[in-house]
Amino acid sequence: QWANIRPGDFAQPRHFSSIYYSGTMPDGSTWLPVGTSSPFSSAQNTPKSSTIGQDIYSNEYRLQGAADLNVNILPGLDFKSLASLYVNTTSGQSFANRNATADGSVSRGVYINSSNIDLLSENTLTYKKIFNKHTINVLAGFTAQRTNINRDQTTGLDYPSDNIRTLNNASAIDKAGTFGTRNQIGLVSYLGRINYEYNNKYLLSVSFRTDGSSYFGTGNKWGSFPSVSAGWIASQEKFLENVNWLSRLKFRASYGATGNNRISDFAFLDLLGTGNYAFGSGTGVSTSGQVTSTSNIANPSITWERTFQTNFGTDISILKNRISLSLDIYESKTERLLLQQSVQAIAGVPQYFNNIGSLKNRGIELELSTINITKKDFKWTTSLNFSRNRNEIMELGSEPFLLNQGERTEVYQSKVGDPLVQFFGFKTDGVWLSQADINDARTKGLTSSLSNVFIPGGLKLVDVNGDNVLDNKDRTVIGNPYPEFNYGMTNTINYKAFDFSFTIQGVKGGNVINGDANYNESRRYITAFSDNRWISPAFPGDGKTPYSTIGFNWMLTDYVVSDASYFALRELNLGYQLPNSVAKAIKLSSLRVYLAAQNLFFASAKNFKALNPEGRANTGAYSSALIDGYQRGSFPIQKTFVFGIDINF
Known part of the structure; x- marks a missing residue:
């Protein structure tokens, strides 16, 4: 069949499609060389040969x-x-x-x-x-x-x-x-x-702007955004003059509006695209022409989305500025959300942009800086930061909730009173270990109106509402993409001509939908996705990992929802400032050499099987504000090493 293969040609998956493997699977079945269970069933070329067979040129100015x-x-x-x-x-x-x-x-x-x-x-x-x-x-x-x-x-x-x-x-x-x-x-x-300041103690600022955007139609192009802020530097008051340990104390408050116009181009107009027209009887003829858009309906009434935010903050420094703290507490309300609203199928178009709903955000941001040690040739400083944000949908027009579907059938819910995006699906409790396990559940009255539910090795759905029927009424919230909090720390040490610093950063909580599961578990390329999987009643694995992709659709369950927490050593820097005599000898004012590295260490949550918990899909359906937290094929965390020279003339 492959007689034309010559020495030096790339071996391709299809060259091995007729090979039958000796031995049997642990469950006694034969591993056939066809179907998704065979890594050699692809008709596509290997990545390397595909790359070598293609050339890409680009000139950018x-x-x-x-x-x-x-x-x-x-x-x-x-x-x-x-x-x-x-x-x-x-x-x-x-x-x-x-x-x-x-x-x-x-x-x-x-x-x-x-x-x-x-x-x-x-x-x-x-x-x-x-x-x-x-x-x-x-x-x-x-x-x-x-x-x-x-x-x-x-x-x-x-x-x-x-x-x-x-x-x-x-x-x-x-x-x-x-x-x-x-x-x-x-x-x-x-x-x-207008900025006003009195005696370097009392601060007041009032601003106003109005913006006109081409993203909106006639009569709706303009948005107005006022703001006001005030500050009080309390440490300048006479009653605090003798508080020696207090270096600076400032209180801040602000209220203002900002706008958002980030939508698709010409969403307020009906657009034309290419399409075919059929003429004549029977098979007839097809003629290309212009047709109305099949992706979006015009909405001439859309206008600016507006966010009103209230902020209270304080800045305090003590012990001759050795310890500084900055604290901000905020709450914002976004009105006239620019969202893609679904329409009935009879319209022939899935959705259109509209100003619907409002969203509330509230949170806290904290930054602490300290000078730990300062001596003649040695200084050590630390900076810590912490932030936490919560969002809640206040209203969605006349709808109590909206459901949106991703490209892998996964479902996202937006519901009044809940976060903007939540994963909506079925909870699971391991896998069906055997047909006897299924028969026992059915004997106890468990039934289902769903397909592929009772299959050995498949996921075992949870009867959430307790009615002994597995159906769509058992779907519930199974996660959301929003972290509980973010944190970070930077340490900087200077010793004579040397400088050293490192930054750690992390996220606690939040989830992602791991779209890689369907690919890796069906192909069995990565052991993290296939180790301990169910193979047969005699080889049940860990009782939690299903066999390949049999049984109920994984993408509708919490099996593909992972904890997106991580901890990372983001940056590590070491530098040396050469003596001035050396710099001047080569006609420079200063000369510094340094080594830097990024992402030397990265730790993700225990149940995270993919490559990058920060990865998010953001094109196609995933460009919508109501679909978030899905990842597939994300690039791994990249370690970077840099050697550099800072030169000042």
Whole structure:
């Protein structure tokens, strides 16, 4: 069958598809060389041969420039104008040789040309006046930003030779891979701010801005966002002058609004796309043309999402600033959430952007800095941080809850009174160990209206509502992607000309849905996904790990929900400042050499089987704010080592 294989060719999975393996599985069955249980059943080429059979070229050019003008009009009155330009152009080609990815695959060339041009203009007037113990600073301004995005892609198929790669030699054009994009994004803002300070003790700031965005339609482009903040430096008061251990004490409070316009382009318009029209009787003919969008319905009434936040904070330093503490407590409410709302199937479109619902966030942020030791040639400082946030849906329009489905059938729930996103599915209690185990449960009255529930080696669903029927009423919350808290610490040590520092960072709590389970457990490539799995009643494994992907759909259960906690040594730095005499000898003002490393140590939760608990899918369905916490194929944590030289002339 493979007589044309020559020495030096890559061995491919299909070359072994006819091999039968000696011996039997522990349950007595034969391991067949077909189906998902065989690692040699793939028709695709090995990754290395696929990579070698493809070439990718890309030329990217970036230009960034800025110019500013400052004019002093009157004493204390200044005008400043800033103009900036950013240009990014890319020209690229990728070419896959014939049979590069699989037997029979034709050669394929993709040609891409794109350009992004961003223009920004900022213009402000500032006025500052100091009289007696009063300081006033006033700012008024206007900004405008425009981004032009152009992208063209053409895909050619079936070239006469792998060495002839010009588009005109392609036998056909792949319409699905050929398209052009033209887009313009604009933002115009008017803003103003007044800062007032009295005697370096009492602080007040009032600001206002209004923004117009091209993401919204006529009558809804503009949003207004006021804010006010106040501060009191209590340590400047006379009644605290003699408190020697107190270096600084400040109280802060603020209330203000911010906006969000991050949605798809032209969501307020009905869009056209390519499609086919059928004409004639019988089989007829199909003619391509323009059709209305099948992915989104226009909503001309959408406008800015607004968040109102209240913040109270304090800053305190004691013992001549050896210990400093900063504490912030906040609560915010986001109104007119920009979410994709589902519609009935009869509409022919799954969803559309709408301003629905409101969300409340509240939390605490804490930062502690200490100077532990300070001597002539030695200094050691520490910085600690801690944060915790909770969110709660206040309302979802007229709906008590929304259910959204990911690309692997997993379900996410958004419910009034609960966090914004929760995983919604079935709880499990190990696996069915044998048919006798199933018969015993049925004898006790357990039934099910679901498919593939009672299968030896499959997951055992929990009857959550206790009605002795396994059905959709037993679905419940099985996790959410939000951590209980985040924390970190940095230590810095200086000894003579040496400096050393390290940073640790971690997350406690929160969950992810591990989409890798379906791939790895069915292919059995990674022992973490297959060790101790159920094989037969005589070989039940740990009683928790099912056999391959048999039984009930894993993606609807807590079996694929993992703890996303982790602890990491993020950075480690060691540096040495060479003597000034050495630097001056080579005409430098200073010279420092250093070694740095990132992610030298990374520990994830015990039940986490994948590669990276920080990984999250964020494209396709997972770009929605109501679908979060899913991961699949995440890159492993990367260790980085750097040697560098800091030179100052």
